[in-house]
Amino acid sequence: GENVEQHPSTLSVQEGDSAVIKCTYSDSASNYFPWYKQELGKRPQLIIDIRSNVGEKKDQRIAVTLNKTAKHFSLHITETQPEDSAVYFCAASMAAGNKLTFGGGTRVLVKP
Amino acid sequence: EAEVAQSPRYKITEKSQAVAFWCDPISGHATLYWYRQILGQGPELLVQFQDESVVDDSQLPKDRFSAERLKGVDSTLKIQPAELGDSAMYLCASSGKTGLLKETQYFGPGTRLLVL
Numbered sequence: 001g002e003n004v005e006q007h008p009s010t011l012s013v014q015e016g017d018s019a020v021i022k023c024t025y026s027d028s029a030s031n032y033f034p035w036y037k038q039e040l041g042k043r044p045q046l047i048i049d050i051r052s053n054v055g056e057k058k059d060q061r062i063a064v065t066l067n068k069t070a071k072h073f074s075l076h077i078t079e080t081q082p083e084d085s086a087v088y089f090c091a092a093s094m095a096a097g098n099k100l101t102f103g104g105g106t107r108v109l110v111k112p
Numbered sequence: 113e114a115e116v117a118q119s120p121r122y123k124i125t126e127k128s129q130a131v132a133f134w135c136d137p138i139s140g141h142a143t144l145y146w147y148r149q150i151l152g153q154g155p156e157l158l159v160q161f162q163d164e165s166v167v168d169d170s171q172l173p174k175d176r177f178s179a180e181r182l183k184g185v186d187s188t189l190k191i192q193p194a195e196l197g198d199s200a201m202y203l204c205a206s207s208g209k210t211g212l213l214k215e216t217q218y219f220g221p222g223t224r225l226l227v228l
Binding site for chain 2: 006032042046095097098099102103104
């Protein structure tokens with residue numbers, strides 16, 4: 001089955017700096033890669049997703065890149081703000097609506 | 113904005129007792145998922161329904177866990193008997209379709225279970 005590795009497990013950045021989280025996956029059949037943000041005690045919330053026919057996608061301060069050949073994808077957050085502090089999860093599946101396999105999560109702390 | 117609903121939000125029980133969790137997906141979403149999230153880890157799928165049918169329960173410990181979605185809308189996840197290792201957050205998610213394109217999964221607030 002699919003296996004998703006996520007790094008780093010914790011990330012501390014200064015407000016205004018960029019944050020980058022990297023994930024690798026094992027199943028070349030995976031075609032859909034969402035990112036979820038989970039604040040303490042709250043539900044995971046989708047922040048951005050990318051499908052395999054696209055190499056990069058941006059939404060304001062958030063961007064995701066995908067390298068299907070190398071089987072890795074990354075989340076980039078620019079101009080970080082204290083409210084970006086949370087745990088971020090990457091995931092992979094064959095298609096949106098299919099079973100998601102999650103990475104272990106990255107705890108991001110943005111220091112004012 | 114429509115959201116997935118879950119209840120209870122918190123549940124404390126003693127080992128060997130039975131517990132049940134309820135989920136109401138976003139209206140119109142045919143696919144419903146139950147995930148278990150152990151503290152400090154990512155969610156892991158327990159069971160996936162398409163309407164009232166189970167499409168994936170390969171990771172569901174069937175000796176003690178059961179799930180149903182009788183009318184293809186809301187769903188119940190049951191654990192009997194509960195064990196200490198079942199302490200976790202139980203997340204429900206749902207997804208729909210836009211035309212032929214499946215949509216991503218939206219999560220409920222979860223039920224945090226503590227087994228003593």
